[in-house]
Amino acid sequence: MTALDDKTIVREYFNATGFDRWRRIYGDGEVNKVQLDIRTGHQQTVDTVLEWLQADGNLEGLTICDAGCGVGSLSIPLAQLGAKVSASDISEKMVGEAKERAIATLEQSENPVFTVQDLEALSGKYHTVVCLDVLIHYPQDKAADMIAHLSSLAESRLLLSFAPKTLAYSLLKKIGDFFPGPSKATRAYLHREADVVKILTDNGWTVQRNTLTKTRFYFSRLLEVTR
Template sequence: MRHHGTLARVEDYFDRTATRTWERLTSDAPVSGIRATVRVGRDRMRNVLLGCLPADLTGARVLDAGCGTGALAEELAKRGAEVVAVDIAPNLIEIAKARVPARLGIDFRAGDLADPGLGCFDHVVAMDSLIYYTDTELAHLLGLLRARTSRTIAFTLPPRTPLLMAMWRMGKMFPRSDRSPVMVPHSSARVASALRAERVPGRLAERERVTSGFYISTAFTHDPAEAAR
């Protein structure tokens, strides 16, 4: 599938290189000033994505696509959702299982967020898990998710600002073996164009941008076509 090359790089980074860093960042442990801004930004973005979904999710089946260490999945379950939480990195899934109370009944799985074997959902959230994909790859992934999601898909992307574009171009200059997967900045217009080219039905909306030091991300929602009428 079209996204599998990028998926392999992300898997290698998170499961073999960044597990300890990610575990610390998503905990209450002290971190550096730079990482502290990222932590604050991610906390804010988690609340933004939760705000894109109904406050009461009782009876709803929700996919946390790229669940990391489980913080968002936990909040979704507390709202009453039946949560399937998937991440490409098995080590992060093990951390999530250890952190999140078993009584919440979250189905944690290691694997591809686009796997049709995960089933169908009322909502999907994807916080900072689609940020490494090109416009074409992103539209393809959203198309796969839309086919199995009856209501809102809420996700984040790095914005296509002059600063992030400059950082992105500089990052692409380094050999791949010496850097983590490169985030791909996006604009809503380019994403919308890619979705049209992929013939993904529905309505894309830019919801809110969160800027906290080194964390800069934009929340989007994609709703089914009937929601636009």
């Protein structure tokens, strides 16, 4: 399967059954226990990013690219805190939902700026680039190119999260593959932390903060790198 095939599958998934599923997960309505667990884990990752960025004390006016923004779970609070946010997602439906949520929360449509784009099409320069839980859609042989491209957009800092490849998580994924369900994504790629760190190091980055968020059904390694 080529990278283009993966990209097409992801786009179609998040514009169809996947959109309804993840819109509920990233919302505040009633969901099942598994979806609630994933919601909790994802929110913990978002909260950690916000905590780290606020701790630096320079968010006001900071330019931030939220690559793979979903429904705006990170973009909207960043804008509330005064950052200038450019947010994008491969799914037109996700971006539409993000815009609606932003207007409802912020009562304006100028910041964040939302666009429909895949990661490879992103351009420009930003102080900070954030890409949460998107690497799961990239096989290992394509991850390096994606991270290198994100690195070219970031002037000072990159925050990246991914599903870590360990024996336990690989086993959990295999068990989940036996029960795909009609609304699950067809592919999910795990990545060894050492491999991701090497890619980042090769692109001139130094790891500053590192944490693992894990619940019963959500696990995500978050790295902050600077140069």
